Amino acid sequence: MTEEFKxxxxxxALVGTGLAFLNSCVSNQAVRTIQARDFSLNCDQLQFExxxxxxxxxxxxxxxxxxxxxxxxxIVFWPGIIVNxxxxxxxxxxxxxxxxxxxxxxxxxxxGSNSAN
Numbered sequence: 001m002t003e004e005f006k007x008x009x010x011x012x013a014l015v016g017t018g019l020a021f022l023n024s025c026v027s028n029q030a031v032r033t034i035q036a037r038d039f040s041l042n043c044d045q046l047q048f049e050x051x052x053x054x055x056x057x058x059x060x061x062x063x064x065x066x067x068x069x070x071x072x073x074x075i076v077f078w079p080g081i082i083v084n085x086x087x088x089x090x091x092x093x094x095x096x097x098x099x100x101x102x103x104x105x106x107x108x109x110x111x112g113s114n115s116a117n
Contacts, residue, residue: 030090030091030094030095031053031056031094031095031098032094032098033094033097033098033101034101038101038102038105039105041105042109043106043109043110046102046105046106046109046110047106049102050099050102050103050106053095053098053099053102054099056095057092057095057096057099
């Protein structure tokens with residue numbers, strides 16, 4: 001093999017490793033707790049939003065702990081595990097805060113109005 005061919009292969013390997021590393025990081029899926037449209041949602045829409053957030057929370061929970069991503073990072077770049085865990089916890093906390101906000105809205109709007117009848 002020529003020296004130039006070895007350098008090209010090394011560059012390809014480095015780019016591939018870098019892409020694999022970036023792909024193994026937990027994405028930032030944090031959600032805003034309060035959104036402008038929240039107060040205009042009806043009871044059915046609030047229930048749908050809460051169910052959807054429940055699924056999102058489970059997905060965020062799956063990104064935490066011993067995962068394929070974290071194992072891969074342990075092999076390539078162990079500090080990445082800390083970044084993944086912090087980001088996964090932030091995602092979970094933001095979803096949990098939004099669920100709490102929407103639950104309060106649901107109780108005030110849907111359950112509170114039923115108890116007055």
